[in-house]
């Protein structure tokens with residue numbers, strides 16, 4: 001009996017020790033030593049980056065780590081409506097970014113090429129591409145992200161209020177105590193299985209990094225979680241686990257992006273064409289309606305004149 005207890009205690013201690021030296025917020029990290037230190041390689045031929053595993057890892061470092069893994073043939077697996085008119089999607093995808101010492105993105109990015117562009121605090125391109133002389137005055141902050149989620153099929157219809165509460169709670173607990181007050185609005189369209197989450201901070205606030213949380217969530221849904229624990233992002237609504245199928249992230253910056261018209265994608269052009277057609281149709285209807293009305297008016301006038 002004593003031996004059994006001793007073995008049990010020893011197992012627990014060993015387990016606790018092994019458990020303590022891991023990086024909960026970065027599955028690719030290597031952890032070692034006492035005190036436990038975790039690192040991840042991001043630049044070839046340079047010592048790996050030391051991580052603070054009590055926090056989410058800055059997106060700029062995450063992207064570098066992912067590019068490093070891609071270069072070295074390590075598994076990464078990435079598969080791949082606007083809240084306001086100035087919101088935009090990350091159409092470029094991943095590149096090997098330049099990071100500042102605090103893990104924020106350098107405003108100007110060139111992806112080791114002669115082609116450069118300016119990014120926002122989420123590392124997403126917000127200008128046209130230019131040459132290496134391109135000027136980016138400052139890093140423009142993303143203060144609003146819209147997470148457009150589509151959930152997988154569920155057995156029973158979800159109660160909208162419960163779903164919203166579950167999503168808000170999951171965001172708070174999963175992403176390192178993410179400030180729940182910044183989850184401003186959650187809309188739900190059951191027919192489309194669509195959940196739209198607006199996360200917004202006051203302009204000028206620099207404490208919260210919305211991009212970081214959004215990136216962890218993007219990975220949670222699109223690929224596999226960046227967390228050590230590979231639990232999925234699946235909020236519980238009543239007794240049902242709700243799994244997510246797709247995610248789209250819209251970025252709204254403190255200043256609108258400066259893309260030019262020549263970069264309009266087919267989709268936007270199609271929308272413009274539809275709007276123009278609708279306007280023309282509207283004008284035609286108006287024109288004929290007025291013509292008809294003036295005819296009637298003329299007739300009425302004639303009739304009134306008859307008795308006289």
Ligand SMILES: *[C@@H]1O[C@H](CO)[C@@H](O)[C@H](O)[C@H]1NC(C)=O
Nearest residue numbers: 051052053054055056176177
């Ligand atoms: C690591 O992150 C935690 C949580 O954000 C923070 O309180 C702590 O000061 C950070 N530690 C270091 C060494 O930066």
Ligand SMILES: *[C@@H]1O[C@H](CO)[C@@H](O)[C@H](O)[C@H]1NC(C)=O
Nearest residue numbers: 092093094095096111112113
């Ligand atoms: C960055 O460079 C890599 C490798 O050269 C390339 O695969 C990737 O498409 C580039 N990304 C962007 C956004 O230009």
